[in-house]
Amino acid sequence: MADTVLIVDDEQDVLDMLAFSLQKAGFKAVTACDGAAALQKARDHLPVLIILDLMLPKVDGIEVCKQLKADGKTASIPVIMLTAKAEEVDRIVGLELGADDYVTKPFSPRELVLRIKSIMRRAGGKAKTGEALKVGDLFVDIAKHEARFKGKPVDLTATEFKLLVTLMERRGRVQTRDRLLTDVWGYESEMDTRTVDTHVRRLREKLGSAAEYVETVRGVGYRFTDSV
Amino acid sequence: MADTVLIVDDEQDVLDMLAFSLQKAGFKAVTACDGAAALQKARDHLPVLIILDLMLPKVDGIEVCKQLKADGKTASIPVIMLTAKAEEVDRIVGLELGADDYVTKPFSPRELVLRIKSIMRRAGGKAKTGEALKVGDLFVDIAKHEARFKGKPVDLTATEFKLLVTLMERRGRVQTRDRLLTDVWGYESEMDTRTVDTHVRRLREKLGSAAEYVETVRGVGYRFTDSV
DNA sequence: CCCGATTGTAACATAACCGTCGCAACAAAA
DNA sequence: TTTTGTTGCGACGGTTATGTTACAATCGGG
Numbered sequence: 155m156a157d158t159v160l161i162v163d164d165e166q167d168v169l170d171m172l173a174f175s176l177q178k179a180g181f182k183a184v185t186a187c188d189g190a191a192a193l194q195k196a197r198d199h200l201p202v203l204i205i206l207d208l209m210l211p212k213v214d215g216i217e218v219c220k221q222l223k224a225d226g227k228t229a230s231i232p233v234i235m236l237t238a239k240a241e242e243v244d245r246i247v248g249l250e251l252g253a254d255d256y257v258t259k260p261f262s263p264r265e266l267v268l269r270i271k272s273i274m275r276r277a278g279g280k281a282k283t284g285e286a287l288k289v290g291d292l293f294v295d296i297a298k299h300e301a302r303f304k305g306k307p308v309d310l311t312a313t314e315f316k317l318l319v320t321l322m323e324r325r326g327r328v329q330t331r332d333r334l335l336t337d338v339w340g341y342e343s344e345m346d347t348r349t350v351d352t353h354v355r356r357l358r359e360k361l362g363s364a365a366e367y368v369e370t371v372r373g374v375g376y377r378f379t380d381s382v
Numbered sequence: 383m384a385d386t387v388l389i390v391d392d393e394q395d396v397l398d399m400l401a402f403s404l405q406k407a408g409f410k411a412v413t414a415c416d417g418a419a420a421l422q423k424a425r426d427h428l429p430v431l432i433i434l435d436l437m438l439p440k441v442d443g444i445e446v447c448k449q450l451k452a453d454g455k456t457a458s459i460p461v462i463m464l465t466a467k468a469e470e471v472d473r474i475v476g477l478e479l480g481a482d483d484y485v486t487k488p489f490s491p492r493e494l495v496l497r498i499k500s501i502m503r504r505a506g507g508k509a510k511t512g513e514a515l516k517v518g519d520l521f522v523d524i525a526k527h528e529a530r531f532k533g534k535p536v537d538l539t540a541t542e543f544k545l546l547v548t549l550m551e552r553r554g555r556v557q558t559r560d561r562l563l564t565d566v567w568g569y570e571s572e573m574d575t576r577t578v579d580t581h582v583r584r585l586r587e588k589l590g591s592a593a594e595y596v597e598t599v600r601g602v603g604y605r606f607t608d609s610v
Numbered sequence: 611c612c613c614g615a616t617t618g619t620a621a622c623a624t625a626a627c628c629g630t631c632g633c634a635a636c637a638a639a640a
Numbered sequence: 641t642t643t644t645g646t647t648g649c650g651a652c653g654g655t656t657a658t659g660t661t662a663c664a665a666t667c668g669g670g
Contacts, residue, residue: 298554298555298556299556299599299602311600311601311626311627311628312600312601312602312627313627313628345629345630346629346630346631348629348630348631348647349628349629349630351646351647351648351649352628352629352630352648352649353628353629354648355647355648355649355650358648370646370647370648372636372637372638372646372647373638373645373646539615539616539617540616541616541617573618573619574618574619574620576618576619576620576658577617577618577619579657579658579659579660580617580618580619580659580660581617581618582659583658583659583660584617598657598658598659600626600627600657600658601626601627601656601657
């Protein structure tokens with residue numbers, strides 16, 4: 155099928171894991187282990203999506219992304235950036251290099267596949283570097299690490315912020331506690347699922363009347379609803 | 383496009399790096415490695431901007447700048463000075479030699495491109511009186527290397543000044559410590575991120591009540607806010 | 611050559627955040 | 641209604657991030 159995805163990373167383990175996950179999700183995976191090969195294969199296969207590690211030998215991931223966007227042949231291909239540290243996210247966004255989304259390591263394969271599908275849905279309609287989530291009066295700007303409700307800033311901790319974003323990105327669909335644990339806390343976290351409850355509670359508290367967006371689905375988990 | 387930039391430096395590495403960065407940013411780069419060639423190429427290409435290293439063989443960078451400003455053909459071209467040490471900034475400014483801005487080594491390419499765009503924006507509008515950043519009662523004049531709060535001068539060291547300018551130029555957006563390190567201290571600085579905290583503290587101390595502009599975003603970094 | 615200013619780092623203090631627990635409130639099943 | 645399981649809530653220590661202070665090294669000016 156034409157659903158080819160290009161994966162660029164210098165670690166073979168990551169490549170294998172991603173290729174496996176993507177093939178399982180119905181994509182065709184092509185891999186590259188450095189920037190030069192990435193640019194070459196991007197032109198060659200014209201994938202529908204590129205997953206690009208920030209840290210690459212020789213040519214930086216940022217540079218690769220810029221060159222992809224500068225080439226008319228590959229400019230329209232959505233790019234998902236992989237970053238090792240959450241702190242680098244701001245840097246990426248600030249550079250305005252044209253990445254369409256980012257995922258921080260460690261990530262869950264499930265999360266990545268969801269992002270991919272989200273990106274491709276978005277690309278089908280209006281492609282935009284959507285770093286802003288908005289539901290009703292609730293506005294979340296990922297680039298600024300800032301959430302606003304009715305225009306007023308909501309002071310959230312880093313964990314609460316990521317939890318809110320995760321829920322909003324999958325709005326309408328129930329998220330189990332285990333899934334939230336792996337997606338917010340990372341795939342290797344060994345924690346009590348009740349911890350999620352506590353953070354949901356704190357999040358609701360700070361959200362005030364916007365807390366009604368966060369629904370409890372008894373026996374399953376939580377859901378962010380936009381149809382109040 | 384006519385966006386030609388002349389780069390003058392005696393080190394080939396610096397020339398390469400700058401030319402690369404500028405071309406990525408959409409400029410056309412012309413280089414010169416000494417003062418005589420610089421004057422020649424300035425008259426020849428009539429660039430929209432000149433990046434001029436202070437230390438040059440044979441003819442001093444200061445002398446080059448003076449001659450550029452004395453020649454009617456090149457007098458109107460904005461000049462950005464490159465200096466190895468922040469302390470020399472005062473010297474440049476004191477000499478009133480006509481430079482429009484300065485950047486201290488080591489610098490980040492990102493920073494330089496930002497300065498260039500700023501300079502060119504300014505040149506498009508009014509005559510060069512030095513770029514002034516203004517938020518509330520806080521005024522910062524980059525060209526004069528001067529900061530004022532409620533009209534009273536704030537005595538800042540070179541590092542503190544650069545930190546303040548960097549934060550103000552990206553007002554509203556969180557700046558991680560790593561990013562501030564690369565933008566204020568240079569692209570190859572290997573320093574403790576806690577150093578940033580210390581300098582932020584010193585800056586806040588000197589700013590007095592204007593310190594509220596400098597916000598801490600726990601777990602992320604610092605942010606200069608104008609929406610208090 | 612000496613002295614003050616500046617700077618980066620380390621050490622300590624403090625505040626914020628996080629994960630867990632126990633219990634009460636609640637809902638679904640029996 | 642009773643029973644059983646689930647979730648909300650508040651609180652408690654442990655951990656981490658940041659504020660604060662102090663100090664040695666460096667640099668430049670006098």
